[in-house]
Amino acid sequence: MHILATEGLTKRFPTVTAVDQLTVAVGPGVTGLVGANGAGKSTLIKILLGLLPPTGGAARVLDLDATTQGAEIRRLVGYMPEHECLPPDVSATELVVHLAKMSGLPRTAARERAADVLRHVGLAEERYRPIGGYSTGMKQRVKLAQALVHDPKLIFLDEPTNGLDPRGRDEMLALIRRIGTEFGISVLVTSHLLGELERICDHVIVIDAGRLLRSSAIDEFTQATQTVTVEVEDGLEPLADRLAEAGQTVSQQGRLLVVKVLGPETFDVIRDAAVDLDLCLIRMEQGRHRIEDVFREEVAGV
Amino acid sequence: MSEIYDIGYRHYDGPRLGRGYATRALTLHSLRGVFGLGRPARSKIMPFALFVIMLLPAVVAIATMALAQQRILPYSGFAVIMQAVVAIFLASQSPTVVAPDLRYRVLPLYLSRPVSVGEYVTAKVASMVIALFLLVAVPLTLMYVGELVVDMPGPPATGEYVGSVLMALVLAVLLSVYGLALASFTPRRGLGVASVIVVYLLSSASVPLVFSVLYESGYRSEADWAWLLNPFWLVDSVQSWLFGTPPHAIDGGSYPSGPASALILVVLIGIGLAALALRYRKAAAR
Numbered sequence: 001m002h003i004l005a006t007e008g009l010t011k012r013f014p015t016v017t018a019v020d021q022l023t024v025a026v027g028p029g030v031t032g033l034v035g036a037n038g039a040g041k042s043t044l045i046k047i048l049l050g051l052l053p054p055t056g057g058a059a060r061v062l063d064l065d066a067t068t069q070g071a072e073i074r075r076l077v078g079y080m081p082e083h084e085c086l087p088p089d090v091s092a093t094e095l096v097v098h099l100a101k102m103s104g105l106p107r108t109a110a111r112e113r114a115a116d117v118l119r120h121v122g123l124a125e126e127r128y129r130p131i132g133g134y135s136t137g138m139k140q141r142v143k144l145a146q147a148l149v150h151d152p153k154l155i156f157l158d159e160p161t162n163g164l165d166p167r168g169r170d171e172m173l174a175l176i177r178r179i180g181t182e183f184g185i186s187v188l189v190t191s192h193l194l195g196e197l198e199r200i201c202d203h204v205i206v207i208d209a210g211r212l213l214r215s216s217a218i219d220e221f222t223q224a225t226q227t228v229t230v231e232v233e234d235g236l237e238p239l240a241d242r243l244a245e246a247g248q249t250v251s252q253q254g255r256l257l258v259v260k261v262l263g264p265e266t267f268d269v270i271r272d273a274a275v276d277l278d279l280c281l282i283r284m285e286q287g288r289h290r291i292e293d294v295f296r297e298e299v300a301g302v
Numbered sequence: 303m304s305e306i307y308d309i310g311y312r313h314y315d316g317p318r319l320g321r322g323y324a325t326r327a328l329t330l331h332s333l334r335g336v337f338g339l340g341r342p343a344r345s346k347i348m349p350f351a352l353f354v355i356m357l358l359p360a361v362v363a364i365a366t367m368a369l370a371q372q373r374i375l376p377y378s379g380f381a382v383i384m385q386a387v388v389a390i391f392l393a394s395q396s397p398t399v400v401a402p403d404l405r406y407r408v409l410p411l412y413l414s415r416p417v418s419v420g421e422y423v424t425a426k427v428a429s430m431v432i433a434l435f436l437l438v439a440v441p442l443t444l445m446y447v448g449e450l451v452v453d454m455p456g457p458p459a460t461g462e463y464v465g466s467v468l469m470a471l472v473l474a475v476l477l478s479v480y481g482l483a484l485a486s487f488t489p490r491r492g493l494g495v496a497s498v499i500v501v502y503l504l505s506s507a508s509v510p511l512v513f514s515v516l517y518e519s520g521y522r523s524e525a526d527w528a529w530l531l532n533p534f535w536l537v538d539s540v541q542s543w544l545f546g547t548p549p550h551a552i553d554g555g556s557y558p559s560g561p562a563s564a565l566i567l568v569v570l571i572g573i574g575l576a577a578l579a580l581r582y583r584k585a586a587a588r
Contacts, residue, residue, distance in 0.1 A: 074416050075415075075416050077414075081410050085406065086406060087408050089341055102412060102415045104318040104321075104323060105314070105316070106317060109316050113314055120311065146411060151314035183311040184311075
């Protein structure tokens with residue numbers, strides 16, 4: 001069963017085409033939507049929420065038509081925007097209770113749900129203080145709480161890790177994973193960093209300039225793009241030649257070698273080659289592929 | 303701080319109410335905002351101080367009725383006499399209703415829920431109308447209750463009281479629409495306050511100016527129309543047409559009253575609503 005599906009979806013603005021003939025289907029679980037800034041991620045979410053009419057094509061969310069049943073969709077879906085969206089002079093509790101009512105929850109239910117959800121996202125006593133005094137991490141948690149408060153079937157998270165420090169980023173990612181697994185709420189999460197989505201997603205969609213580059217389960221994805229970075233003191237070129245002879249795919253990037261991982265044997269080959277050539281191996285690091293790498297491969301592949 | 307507690311997630315399977323409920327909840331939330339309820343203490347000072355100032359003349363009027371058996375403050379003239387206070391309330395509180403949602407971009411959180419932009423704007427206008435109506439109608443009602451208790455000679459001025467309360471509602475609609483439209487075009491709070499008060503001052507100051515220009519140019523009877531540039535006198539003129547109350551223009555001035563001023567009032571409200579609709583259509587597309 002598909003949580004959402006688009007068919008030839010297109011959105012043209014006077015100057016740009018934000019979404020271009022996009023056909024994707026997303027199943028339950030956590031799905032990552034990856035693209036550079038301006039790739040059309042936010043536009044796609046607005047179309048799926050029924051807030052922006054598409055120029056062409058069709059989109060269905062939870063089996064509802066995005067162009068005609070927008071209000072129905074928005075009743076069952078949560079949305080965390082990318083930008084700052086919190087008024088500074090009210091407390092997190094007051095805001096989340098209010099937004100729960102805006103989603104149709106009666107007064108007492110709104111109170112209970114808001115308290116529950118704020119605890120789940122990790123806001124304790126500070127939830128009674130005005131939001132103006134919160135850190136970026138706490139604000140992101142409030143934004144997430146308001147998207148969850150009406151117990152949606154699906155949530156759209158637009159760049160939820162934006163502006164967070166490494167620890168906050170890890171906590172946010174863990175929380176998103178929990179939402180997708182323990183809470184049983186399907187998640188569509190956008191990012192321009194493929195690396196961080198790999199850790200939490202079941203499925204990844206890559207778009208660029210509004211067009212679909214790739215849509216596949218996360219296992220296929222990481223296998224296809226796994227690399228290891230090798231750094232040696234001297235003799236980078238002999239090592240590269242030796243590895244190429246051994247059937248590995250090697251590319252030189254400055255003082256580093258990037259070797260495509262074909263399987264566990266790749267690591268053995270690198271180790272053996274370094275020993276044979278009597279090289280001083282400084283580091284071997286699992287490649288962190290960024291969105292750029294995928295683009296490079298896709299472009300090379302096309 | 304910010305530990306994630308593991309208490310398990312509970313799903314919600316209770317009722318999900320419709321858009322009418324959401325619109326009412328937003329109206330109430332905004333109305334609380336106008337009076338600073340649920341906000342820090344400093345947000346309550348201005349609205350409550352102005353509310354108390356509005357009550358003072360009513361208290362004095364009741365005292366005079368009790369002690370001197372005299373009516374010093376006619377119901378129908380209350381809004382016109384207190385117009386500066388009402389205008390300050392409008393200027394200081396209109397931005398609290400619309401500005402934060404625009405300035406801090408809270409609007410997308412509403413629009414990603416079932417409510418439409420139209421319902422959102424309706425709720426905002428309704429909250430400001432209720433606030434302004436309370437500001438004018440509560441002192442009027444206090445005065446009327448005082449009159450009944452004091453037991454003045456002659457019948458109580460019930461007709462005039464009911465008329466003035468109805469006109470308070472009309473005045474609240476006219477002022478709210480313009481206050482919110484101006485505040486929504488200037489989402490910074492300080493600017494919003496300034497723009498509303500400047501427009502009010504201009505509309506008041508232009509009355510004698512336009513009047514004397516017309517009068518000196520020989521359009522003596524047409525000059526009276528200048529009074530209607532001020533929203534309070536415009537509503538007062540409609541009141542004297544509908545309820546036959548005397549005009550409350552200063553210095554015994556009189557102004558045209560009749561269907562024409564009612565028509566001007568309706569057209570003005572329409573223009574204000576159109577401006578609001580336009581503003582929010584643009585804001586929603588962001």
